[in-house]
Amino acid sequence: MATIDDVAKAAGVSASTVSYVLSGKRPISAPTRARVERAIEKLGYRPHAGARALASARTNVIALMAPLRVGVNVPVIMQFVTGVVTRARDFDHDVLLLTQDDVSGLDRVTGGSMVDALVMMDIEADDPRVPLVAAAKQPSVLIGLPEDPEGLSCVDLDFEAAGRLAVRHLAAAGHADVALVGSPPEVLRRHTSYAERLMRGLRNQARASDVTVRVEACDSSPSGASEAVDTLLAAAPGTTGIIVHNEGALPHVLSRLAERDIVVGEDMSVVAVCPRDVALAQRIPMTSIDLPAEDIGRVAVDMVMARLDGEHPSETRLLAPVLTERESSAPGPAAGDG
Amino acid sequence: MATIDDVAKAAGVSASTVSYVLSGKRPISAPTRARVERAIEKLGYRPHAGARALASARTNVIALMAPLRVGVNVPVIMQFVTGVVTRARDFDHDVLLLTQDDVSGLDRVTGGSMVDALVMMDIEADDPRVPLVAAAKQPSVLIGLPEDPEGLSCVDLDFEAAGRLAVRHLAAAGHADVALVGSPPEVLRRHTSYAERLMRGLRNQARASDVTVRVEACDSSPSGASEAVDTLLAAAPGTTGIIVHNEGALPHVLSRLAERDIVVGEDMSVVAVCPRDVALAQRIPMTSIDLPAEDIGRVAVDMVMARLDGEHPSETRLLAPVLTERESSAPGPAAGDG
DNA sequence: CTAGCGTGTTGAACCGCTTCGACGAATCTT
DNA sequence: AAGATTCGTCGAAGCGGTTCAACACGCTAG
Structure with a gap:
């Protein structure tokens, strides 16, 4: 060379x-x-990258900590990753891929000056990685929110607002009894930030809109989805609106409803919280609140780069949810009553 | 520090x-x-990683070039990636993630000595990246096979043997007319290695087993799968065995068959080529040829590490396919005739 | 008793780049 | 015309490790 x-x-x-x-x-x-x-x-x-890093104290690499385990919805994860990687290239940076559970990886790459900055995905309420990155000399941004985001940079869809928006939409259409088909139990058990925030918004708005809301965790498998639908409808037969926040389960939920001769968009209004392409890939185009995963990944990089030069203060950016009406939702029993 | x-x-x-x-x-x-x-x-x-890299000419990082674009089956890709990342850690290496189409990335990371070795996924028959990595000073291994693997290290499932195996299985069960529901058209258009190799094996064995085989490209969407099934059955109504080599389409193929009142495992034998978990996640457990994606990722790292120390010669490793009978295949019309 | 050896440790060179202070030449002031 | 600026370039000092040749030391062997 x-x-x-x-x-x-x-x-x-x-x-x-x-x-x-x-x-x-x-x-x-x-x-x-x-x-x-x-x-x-x-x-x-x-x-020579090493020589350059040594002399300039800049590696032009950012670390991305992503959950590689199956269970979380992989295609959605990939959209985040794609956003991060492509945007990083715009800043002439490469991406070092760390797995979520490799907590020691944090130490390794920050302490060893392998990266200039960090992006972490899939944050849990009380995430053990958060104190570590907070102590690192490199700036970092979290995709998702920990319990206490004080002093951290975070970005995510405003899931709490999304929950409110979904309920408000259904309530306004005249649905008095709605339900959430949510994340898999393991995700909830880990207190994953987005799941909890959505539910909080949901419940608050339900109270405000005088609507009942039943919450059902849901495994992403066909059987898991069927089960969730069945127990839901058994416990609350009057349900006319369902919010699905589980990309993997969504098609199976729809299948199960079809099997039970419940026509989505007529007998049952369904609002999905998922990426646009997922909403459009179902048997009928879904009314959905878009999860702009790739955008969020991009914004994460923008934020971390901003902090890299110039001492931008840490900030939390919650993207406003946008609901797009398509064919899976319709007026409910009480429509026109008000 | x-x-x-x-x-x-x-x-x-x-x-x-x-x-x-x-x-x-x-x-x-x-x-x-x-x-x-x-x-x-x-x-x-x-x-300090940079100082170390400078002095020792070793970075303890390997590059992984993976397709992040949607279209290829993302969960399967992720299984490869997981295999690579976890195995790399066993060798005390981290993984730098490159996107497939960023060909200049190859130059950047090899020329800049950012990595010790490379793993490349999703190889096409005449892949523009292959000459580049072949010229690099770092060893590399391809997941998949280019047209001419001479002098390169490659690893993959032996898709050609898998094609033969699938046909042999169906033929032996008495199916005289079989079909392939294959990869999406774009994948074929790119002459992606695994798709072509499977088809080659399929056709050769069909000739040898005196069986007809019809090949149908198939988009991974529900409508794409329906279309593939419909045109297939229109053109060759006598088909009693289907090989599905498309993880994304598989559930929709099964749905379509169900819609047409064709009972899989009775009227129609279906053999899937896909990861085990995908085969098991369908409405009925699928007879399948396992695609051990995570293993392959692991092996790729093993190979590249072997070449890193000690001048192991380049080699191509094709993993023997294993067919597991489950509930989606059964004896066909000619069973017992031989 | 000395030559020879193995073990454990060290000093110094070097890896390839960035960056700071300095400097010569050209241009501008006044 | 002399001093002050500006512009373009250079030399040298790091950055933080690795590694090689050399050396001090306590042994054994002759």
Whole structure:
């Protein structure tokens, strides 16, 4: 491999000049720049990342801690990851992939100065990783919210508002008894931030809108979904509105309703909380609150980059939910009464 | 951050001694080692990754080039990724995530010495990345096979054998007319290695077993799957065996068959080529040829690590397919005839 | 008693880059 | 015309490790 000295020699300049050509941190005359660039080209020179990191204290790598385990909805995770990776490239950064449960990985990459910054996904209410990143010298941003986001940078869909919005939508359409088909039990057991926040919004709005709301955890499997639908309808037969916050279960929920001869969009209004493409890939286009996963990933990178240069204070950004009416929801029993 | 010199001072030894304690490349007396370790502990010392990479020409990072685009089956991709990441950790390596289409990323990470080795997924027959990695100074292994694997290290399920196995299984059960519901058209258009190899095996075995085989590309959507099933059955109404090589479409294929009152496991034998968990997550447990994605990811890392130390020659490893009979396949029309 | 050896430790060179202070030449002031 | 600026470039000092040759020490062997 060619080094910066080789390039300098070939261009008839000093190494520092080559460095300044590359970084643009000092003015270089046009002819010199041209000679250097030609030399770089000719030698196929690439700066050595390690040397650069050592000298500049910048690695141009960010760490992404993502849950690789099955169970969480993998395609959705991937949308976050895609957002992070592509946006990172816009800032000339690469992404080091860490798995969620490898807590020691945090120490390794921050302490070892392997990365400039961190993005962490799938935050739980009382997440053991949070104190670690808070103590790290690198800035970080969380996708999701811990119990106490004080002093941290976080970004996510405003799930609490989403819960309110979903209920408000159904209530306004005349549904008096609604239900949530929610995340798998394990997710709830871990107190995963988004699940709890949605439920909080749901319950508050139900109270405000004078609507009953029944909550059912739901495994993402076909049988899990069937079970959730069945127990739900057994316990609250009057239910006319269902909010589904579980991408994996969504198709199976719809299948089960079909099997029971319940026509979605007529007998039953269903509002999904999921990425747009998932909402559109169902048997009928779903009324949904969009989960803009890729956008959120992108924003996470924007935030962490902002903190990297310039001492932006930490901030929490909750994206306002947007509900799009499609064919899975309709007026309910009490429609027109008010 | 503490440096190696801080540790050395604290332990009353030289920096090189600390280094040798850490690497184990020279014998260090027990008491000295203990003092050094205590100092490391006390100072919370972490070697600087960049400095280490510069001095040792080793980064302890491998690059993983994975397709993040939607369309390929994301959960399956994730299984590969999981295998790679977890196995890499066993070798004390981290994983830098590159996206498939970022071809320049290859240059960047190899030329810049950001990684010690590469793993590339989703190889196409004539993949533009292959010449690049072949020219890199780092060893690499491909998950999948290019047209000409000469001189490269590759690992994958032996899809050609899988194709043969699937046909042989159906033929032996008395099915004379079988069909493939295969990958989405875009995947085929890219000449993705696994799709073509499966089809080759399929066709060869069909000839050998004197069985007709009809091939149908299939979009992973519900409508795509329905369409594939419908045109298939219209063109070859006598079909009694279907091989599905499309994880995303599989549930929808089964739904469509059900809608048409075709009972899988009785009127129609279906063999899936997919990960075990996918085969088991369908409405009935599928007879399947297992795609051991996580294993393959692991093996890829094993191979690349073997080449990293010791000049193991390049090799191609094709994992033998294993067919597990479950409830979706049964004897066909000609059963017992032979 | 000395030569020879193995063990444990060290000093110093080096890995390839960034960056700061300095400096010569050209341009601008006054 | 001399001093002050600006512009473009350079030399050298790190950044924080690894590794090699060398050396001090206590042994055994001759």
